[in-house]
Amino acid sequence: MPTFAYVANDNNKVSVIDTSNNTVINTIPVLSPDNIVKAIAITPDGRYLYVTNLYNVVAVIDTCSNTVVTTITVGDFPSGIAVTPDGRYVYVANSGLATSTSGTVSVIDTNTNLVIATIPVGRDPVGVAITPDGNFVYITNAKSDNVSVIDTATNTVVTTIAVGDFPQGIAITPNGNFAYVANQGQSSLSNTVSVINLSTNTVITTITVGLGPTNVAITPNGNFVYVTNVGDNTVSVIDVGANTVIKSIPVGPCPFGIAITPDGGFAYVTRACDNKVAVIATNTNTVVDTITVGNLPLGVAIGNINFPCPAPLDRMCIETTRIFDSCMFDMEKTIKIPVSNKIQGLQCEVLETKCSILNVTKIDEQQNLVDVKLQIKVVLRITNNGCNNSCFKKVIDFHKNVTLMLPEGGDLSCEINNATCGCSEVSEGTRICCNNNSDCTVKVTATVKSKKLVQVEVPFLRSCESKQCSSNGGIKIVPGRSYPLPSVPSEINSIKFLAKTDTGMTSQVVVLLNGQPLTFVAVTEELKPYKLDLPGGPYPAQNLSLKNLGTSNIYIRNLTTK
Structure with a gap:
């Protein structure tokens, strides 16, 4: 079962990393580029991602198709997000306006993807963590310096716990005994983590870590806590048994989000300042890889994804023409046309276009690549208002070679998207004798496609866009x-x-x-x-x-x- 890491980028896209080879295998557009993706949570079955967008929206991404399937309007400036262990509900921290006296938490029912409750909490709620039994949700309130505890049975706040300055990320140990809260600091950066005993909801100790602790992740065995320190570019490793820092790992500029693989072998850390993700091997606590992702990576979530994806119960197989490859190109040619002795008298009109495939040559058997030789004909009507008001036709030829992937048994087609013709005008007051020449420019945009009749299941159909093709081939x-x-x-x-x-x-x-x-x-x-x-x-x-x-x-x- 493959394990993927999903990284939120500020250009409102999500980078998908295959953790088996640490390569970005996909980039998912979320909403408009002027929105900002901040945090990500993945459902326990790995089927859906819930992504907070700062402008009051949570987007739901299907990990099978890597597309947004719906959006949900929540409170002002949603930031932190978490899914209950049974996958039934999603809790979203809405940090609100800078002047807000309190924030809210939106509760989403994953069956309907509708908000079923809105819970008032402290100022600027940011971090969200849910106990393993799903009974309580812990919310860090950055500007209130405390943590709100929500009873999921009633969706009400049952207690509030004072912690350090400007708390951000929070994580709960797998046994449900403790919560670790990163206190980032507001007026000046802090360097502490508060440890909460969840049976009493009290802070039992405070641990000194790096400067500006921001987010927290705990290994699946519950033995170690990893804390990103945005102020000194490190990750602190805390031994849960002793509640002491056993290692400070340099990871690169501005470490922000952190998530640990389900097997506990690696921690993935987003570096907000240089658009990379650092990979820490937890057995040595050293950085073993770095991965380039989108701009300003913030949140990160990791999960096991079941492939092939489940098909719907009502299955449908259709026979259709599939586009295997497609490329678009522009061509332009300037021709000389006789002009009259009258002013501004030359006109040009496209009457007909035709694209023909002259020859197809295989250039790579393994990749099914072919070189396609094309001819495009454009029939023009030229009107000359002088010289006895003459009107005549002219045929313009274009030739082009492109490289396409053509599967066995596939066909090629060429389409003219647009063709225009325009002639240079003679400036006012200028007279030109008949049989002199003037320039007329013909422009053509065409698309070449390789197609084949195939049988497909409807849920796996995706839209494709033409790419700009290369004239160099190969x-x-x-x-x-x-x-x-x-x-x-x-x-x-x-x-x-x-x-x-x-x-x-x-x-x-x-x-x-x-x-x-x-x-x-x-x-x-x-x-x-x-x-x-x-x-x-x-x-x-x-x-x-x-x-x-x-x-x-x-x-x-x-x-x-x-």
């Missing part, structure tokens, strides 16, 4: 990105391919083994064959990839492995 690896090698054969000793860069550029392509460089070669603008022998091989194909280390795109054809 597999395109942009600077800084990786391309996985084919899975057949399963073990690889060597890699062969043809490659080139953009005109006038040179880039290095490196073979990575589990993210570590193995061997590399410099690629130039000239299309040439390359062979990379892997030292110490063979290696599992699933662990290998090609990465572009340069500043130019690299175009690869005829990729084969042995």
Whole structure:
């Protein structure tokens, strides 16, 4: 069962990290980019994410389709969020306006995704934690310096606990005995964590940690507490048995959110200042990886996701034409047209367009890549108000080569999206003799698609957008990105391919083994064959990839492995 980490970014997107290889495998748009995603909670079954958006909305994301399935209006400026252990309810801390004398907590019924209760709490509620039995919810009130305790049976506050200055994150031990509260400090950064005995709802000790403690996570075995310290770029590790800090881990700038994998092996820490996530191995308490995500990453949640996703009880299979690949391009051509001796007399009109596929050549058998040669004809009507008011037609030809993925048995089609024609005007007072020339410009936008008749289940249909295609052909690896090698054969000793860069550029392509460089070669603008022998091989194909280390795109054809 795969384990994914979900990271909230301030451009209102969620980055999806596969924790098996620490790569971002998807980015989910949530709402409009001017909203801000802050915190994430995942349901116990891993099926849904509940994401707070600061402008009064909680978005619900289906982890099977990685799409927003509904939105829920809650209170002002929702921040912290948590799901009850049975997955039945979601509690959302609405921090409210800066001048608000109190905040609220919205209670969402996950069966209907409707708010069923709104509970007044202290000023600026931020953190949310729920006891393992689901009976109580603990809310940190940052500007009240206390924690509200909500009885879930009545959804009322039953007590309030004074803690440190400007409490933020809170977490409860798996046995339900203790809560750990990060006191960040307001006028000046604090460095304490309050420990609450949940049987008495009293603070039993205060632990000194790093500067500006912000969020808290506890290992599944309940032995250790991890606290992000935004003020000194560290994570403090607390031994629950002794309630003492046993390690301070440097993790990079502005550590904010933190979550621990279900097996307890790793802690994922969002670094708000440099758009990365640091990965801590809990057995050594050292940073073992960093992952680039979206802008200003804040909240993070981790869960096991059941794949394949469950199909609906009312299943439907349909036969439809699937678009396997699509690319869009623009072309422009300027032609010379005779003009009259009259002023501003030349007019141009598009009468007809036609896109033809002249030739299809396979360039990569394994990836089903083909080179497509196209011809576009545009029929124009030119009207010349001078020279006896002549009107004539002219045919303009365009030629284009594009690279597409064409599956076995698939078909190609070419569509003209738009075609326009315009002629340069003669300035007022200027006279030009007949049989002189003037410029007319023809512009065409077209889309080429590869299609095939397939059978699909309706819930898995997704919309696709055309990409801008490359005229260089082949597999395109942009600077800084990786391309996985084919899975057949399963073990690889060597890699062969043809490659080139953009005109006038040179880039290095490196073979990575589990993210570590193995061997590399410099690629130039000239299309040439390359062979990379892997030292110490063979290696599992699933662990290998090609990465572009340069500043130019690299175009690869005829990729084969042995």
